[in-house]
Amino acid sequence: QTVVTQEPSLTVSPGGTVTLTCASGTGAVTSGYYPNWIQQKPGQAPRALIYSTTKKHSWTPDRFSGSLLGGKAALTLSGVQPEDEAEYYCLLYYGGARLVFGGGTKLTVL
Amino acid sequence: EVQLVESGGGLVQPGGSLRLSCAASGFTFSSYWMHWVRQAPGKGLVWVSHINSDGSSTTYADSVTGRFTISRDNAKNTLYLQMNSLRGEDTAVYYCVRGGPDTPLVFPYWGQGTLVTVSS
Numbered sequence: 164q165t166v167v168t169q170e171p172s173l174t175v176s177p178g179g180t181v182t183l184t185c186a187s188g189t190g191a192v193t194s195g196y197y198p199n200w201i202q203q204k205p206g207q208a209p210r211a212l213i214y215s216t217t218k219k220h221s222w223t224p225d226r227f228s229g230s231l232l233g234g235k236a237a238l239t240l241s242g243v244q245p246e247d248e249a250e251y252y253c254l255l256y257y258g259g260a261r262l263v264f265g266g267g268t269k270l271t272v273l
Numbered sequence: 274e275v276q277l278v279e280s281g282g283g284l285v286q287p288g289g290s291l292r293l294s295c296a297a298s299g300f301t302f303s304s305y306w307m308h309w310v311r312q313a314p315g316k317g318l319v320w321v322s323h324i325n326s327d328g329s330s331t332t333y334a335d336s337v338t339g340r341f342t343i344s345r346d347n348a349k350n351t352l353y354l355q356m357n358s359l360r361g362e363d364t365a366v367y368y369c370v371r372g373g374p375d376t377p378l379v380f381p382y383w384g385q386g387t388l389v390t391v392s393s
Contacts, residue, residue, distance in 0.1 A: 164335075197378040199378070199379065199380055201318065201380065203318075208368065208383045208384065208385050208386060209310075209318065209368065209383050210383065211379075211380050211381050211382075211383070214378070214379040214380070214381075215378070215379070220381055250317075252317060252318050254318075254320070254380070256378050259332070261332070261334075262320040262323075262377075262378075263320065264310075264317060264318045264319060264320060265317070266317050267317045267318070
């Protein structure tokens with residue numbers, strides 16, 4: 164059973180910067196895992212933010228950026244807004260068309 | 274505007290079957306990979322299955338292999354998920370997700386989901 168690990172929760176102040184990470188139980192995350200980042204607010208359907216490690220969808224705000232950091236996939240929010248409070252999920256590709264979500268990070272803006 | 278509308282969810286007994294549908298509009302359905310992703314109540318997202326644009330290639334999560342079948346009807350712009358031998362742990366909201374034209378490794382558009390409850 165492949166495990167993808169995210170911080171269970173993080174808190175950030177409005178206007179601040181926060182980095183969420185996504186680790187693979189099999190070793191370092193590389194671009195070959197095609198990391199995706201998905202945002203979900205309570206009671207809403209998920210919304211895609213980042214794909215292929217760094218690429219943004221047309222609707223993704225500029226304050227969101229994706230990267231690889233210390234062997235993990237990372238999502239950085241710069242200039243956090245109150246509306247960024249949400250659950251964030253990463254998704255990694257493990258080959259053989261297998262895809263695994265992380266457990267999610269609950270981001271609180273306080 | 275891309276729209277994905279799931280239907281077919283409901284209450285089913287353990288061991289029963291259910292077929293979910295996803296009506297797609299606003300894009301050339303026959304050109305895109307499609308996924309099913311589920312979310313148990315209060316839990317995280319879990320990828321279930323995907324299918325390529327012409328339906329010739331399908332892949333499943335280990336937890337549903339042999340029980341679920343993904344398919345599509347490109348003439349009807351509709352994606353399906355046939356779920357057999359349902360278990361309590363299959364209880365979840367099931368989301369239909371559009372992939373990319375050349376790759377399943379992108380998840381830009383999500384439906385609102387349909388709830389499946391497996392219980393006696």
